[in-house]
Amino acid sequence: MDAELRGELVIIKDQKAAALHEKSHYGKFNQDELQLSPMEALYLQEKGKIEILDREKNGTPLSSDVMWEIVQNKGLLYKYIVFRDLRNRGYIVKTGFKYGSEFRLYERGKSPGDGHSDFVVKVVNEEQNISISNFSSYVRVAHGVKKKLLLAVVDDEQDITYYNVEWTRP
Amino acid sequence: MDAELRGELVIIKDQKAAALHEKSHYGKFNQDELQLSPMEALYLQEKGKIEILDREKNGTPLSSDVMWEIVQNKGLLYKYIVFRDLRNRGYIVKTGFKYGSEFRLYERGKSPGDGHSDFVVKVVNEEQNISISNFSSYVRVAHGVKKKLLLAVVDDEQDITYYNVEWTRP
Amino acid sequence: MDAELRGELVIIKDQKAAALHEKSHYGKFNQDELQLSPMEALYLQEKGKIEILDREKNGTPLSSDVMWEIVQNKGLLYKYIVFRDLRNRGYIVKTGFKYGSEFRLYERGKSPGDGHSDFVVKVVNEEQNISISNFSSYVRVAHGVKKKLLLAVVDDEQDITYYNVEWTRP
Amino acid sequence: MDAELRGELVIIKDQKAAALHEKSHYGKFNQDELQLSPMEALYLQEKGKIEILDREKNGTPLSSDVMWEIVQNKGLLYKYIVFRDLRNRGYIVKTGFKYGSEFRLYERGKSPGDGHSDFVVKVVNEEQNISISNFSSYVRVAHGVKKKLLLAVVDDEQDITYYNVEWTRP
16 A cells, blocks of 8 residues: 655555554544554554655655654654554554553454553653652553553563553552 | 560560461561561551560650651661551561562461462652662562562552552563 | 664664674664664774764764763663673673663673573662662572672772672572 | 670680580680680570579579570671571681671681681671672672672571672673
């Protein structure tokens, strides 16, 4: 499927884009065009699902190097690594911004429309310190909306360790 | 029951001390005397189970203020607050040192002798930063011995929030 | 070899980068580009192995001052000093995150692929206090995976003292 | 064998005391009497090797409770716990004062006279923090006299965890 880089987003006008959106919940529809975030676009490009054409260069295909660069230059490296891993595991991955986290996840078969996500995902890298106060706030928000918090730690080798964190009464 | 502050410990010589040890797993027996840690002693004193006598003052009772001071001077304030709360909830609370944590817990009815503890408890306070690397280490030790990690956060009002933390594959 | 600072990482697209990765186990390959961590990049820059170009300034070389700043701003000063020293001694140095430590080491001739690392390395600086409880946790993790724990203490003059710490029965 | 509490020390005048000293290296000889430290005396009393008589009470035997009390009141509880454990394991245990530590150890069969001790032992309890600077100084002193440093950590249940710490070059 052909897509096109336009400013911050990657756009697909192909009618088949509807399936990408309805079945796999990529992007946002706006006036018959599907708008993908850079992470979504890079992921679909890496999977060979879309080809991204560069308008400014007469529509020649963008190499995935260039998409990587765009994602990295936005400081989304660790976030993308986790996004990719979770998509690979079959989750629908949407922004967790409203929950103060990076992602919210929908399990296989569920969808953002008809159900609740079960997880919010906080992404950190191994060099970071977490203040207990932030930690507490991530869990509180997740718990308040009845989701579980996944802490995803990306290490120096780009491996991810996941921790399930729940508020509890022992 | 009468107890006595002696050096690092509080000692009970009363024969009834055996029940405290055998049923509730307080202290360590040594030569017919029960040796309580300062936290155990303060807890039992606060509960009205023991009276701690001050030898140097002709055996007059020590106020719990003095025991609090001893516990705080050892830097055990947050640890004690969590200890007390967990004891109040019915757990047998023993040191978690060998697991790199503050406590290990035995559920109501189980005992350090005949079973395994289910939880190790790491105590932090809300002002702390926790390095992701230490966090990883706490979870790994707990996971390695098939226990759950409880992170107990003590806030400025001495309220405790508990988090259950588990290594997971989403 | 030319490299490029991009977001969190330093990227090498040169085909010769493959040798750096395969023989010396630097970085992670992604789509024909080698992604180096800031510490790896600074090390290779200090060794004169790579030149890091600054895109935003028409590809003029970044001075190592700038890379130092990046590493320090991430709070990696002590960690880098130990990284450099261990690389200088011939070790392959990879993250020790999953072991709750800073590094794991592979001896000369061995590699992350075909063997086990023998050491995990915990980095501290001379100003720190280390709680006995954390100390216990570091040793326990290392012991549990049959590795030796190296405690690397960086002093004010950036000299490093290494201690081998093992759980023992005397 | 009869002994007698006298001020800080426990004294044995029995001629058989020579064997205790020569074979097992307890105490110090002074003018035909063997002077035991309170820890040595308590240990030998617990083992049933000596009976300690109380001069002030017409030579009636002191209960081991009283010796425990003396040891505890001197703040030697943790030190005694380690002393006892090491003696039980067959080591000759002498003061490590000159090495800035609690004990120096001689292995079975060796003696303080004709050989070197192999270990110095630093005793801490689980509540303590160790400053890296003290840690470094313990190891340095031990290394300077070609001994190994044993760190003996006494936990709240009076169990001991031993760590072997050596200065090393990786």
